[in-house]
Amino acid sequence: MKKILLCELNMSEGTDVAAIEKVTAALRGTPGVTVMDVDSDKDHNRTVYTWIGEPEDVLAGAQNLTEKALEIIDMSRHHGSHPRMGAVDVVPFVPVRGVEKEEALEIARRYGAFLGSKGVPVYYYEEAATKPSRQNLVDLRKGQYEALEKKMKDEAWRPDEGPFAFVPRWGATVTGVRFPLVAYNVNLRTTDVEIAKAIAKRMRFSTGGLRFVRAIGLPLEEKGMVQVSMNLTNYEKTPIPVAYDLIRSLAATYGVTVAEAELVGPVPLAALEDVVRHCLQVHRFEASQIIETHLLG
């Protein structure tokens, strides 16, 4: 089976349709690239591209797209409601199937070096971070584009690639490797949001829960329910059905049942294979048993 790497590139242009189409064409014209989604948001003034393919093809797609994006965007004139600090703002590479972390890191670093060679300051984040203070996007992007000029005078903000200087036209780019994130929301048959908050607290890593779960409790007023909204940051080590079983048993301690749940956005097939293993007790289930996997090359 072929390797699958995913790239999700966040570009700071979401309004100029003709310009966006030029960038999209550069991505689509890259051999071996399958574009999953192109999502432009006018209020955010931002477009999120998602594509998959073999690692080298995905890198080529990122480079082709980026060359066009750097031509059309001038950050000194950019306004939008979404936090951003660069023309090419954030570019995570995500291993989906058969790609080791090291291989994905090499792709991210080659992409970073490419951007640097074009004159764009680059910070590596998540699995590619060169120091702990650069792991989180939120920390890196603090103050956004507007703070970059000042930051670039501080040695702590020396970029990992590219010039140690404020580049008004392009700002700075954050790139790196992260694992696939599974967004799993579980709705409970109660209107008491305190129950959702208490369960979220027990579920999430930061307050004693499962190692790879982030969770918050929310009201869902229209539905007359509450929601435990979760991000599973490593579905191999904390599988979706493990989170489901725990949430259901925590809910039971409040006499509350699970009404429904949703998986939001894309999920790797491997995460679903674990659902089969866990929920049907088929411990030795293999991906090659799924007929469609034979068409993946």
Added chain:
Amino acid sequence: MKKILLCELNMSEGTDVAAIEKVTAALRGTPGVTVMDVDSDKDHNRTVYTWIGEPEDVLAGAQNLTEKALEIIDMSRHHGSHPRMGAVDVVPFVPVRGVEKEEALEIARRYGAFLGSKGVPVYYYEEAATKPSRQNLVDLRKGQYEALEKKMKDEAWRPDEGPFAFVPRWGATVTGVRFPLVAYNVNLRTTDVEIAKAIAKRMRFSTGGLRFVRAIGLPLEEKGMVQVSMNLTNYEKTPIPVAYDLIRSLAATYGVTVAEAELVGPVPLAALEDVVRHCLQVHRFEASQIIETHLLG
């Protein structure tokens, strides 16, 4: 997403490696065909080919394979331990994804007409059967190849395609359409095979159970367990997790637990999507959320 049809062709030659390779090459040389498995068994003197692709390509593969098989096989000299009555013995077409029953039936009928035009008597079975007595393979193949000469003198055995005559070299072929069969075995933590038999009886359609379940109870002496061995003949209408839940609750009435289970052989992705919907309560899960499905064209 492209349509996927599967064909499983059972050929009465499993010993002559050079001859088998010629037949295999004819299948593999067909554009658009993905060969999943080629399984030759010397004792059976039989080879089972499994391939997938778009309906027209799958049909072309069947025709190319069949032409070669008819060249190399002489049934008047065939011996093997597996029941058989033709050089090309049984050819089910199985809709896997996006293929309606009518479309699969048309493919099976075109394949049957092709075989008939080559001079092979053909019987349609399962969903393609022209009368109830021809639905089951076991009924059609009763007496095997050796009974064909006599059968061909009886009007009841007039074939659906091809000559109404005994053809010593090729016997007769059974073809048609069946739904994907999911083989699901559940092992129970007891050595009492009567419990497995009682549960199988409650599970299977023929004795009051689920509409699309066939089941038997077996001892698994080496493991010190018993097994409820099931075939799910329509995973859309009787999903795997529904069978699992029922079997687990029936076992509980004997104070017995499920030790492990296995899915044997290929499974359509759609059957696994139902596992996600059922087991994680994600009722609105869509196949397009699975990243890999974007590579299926």
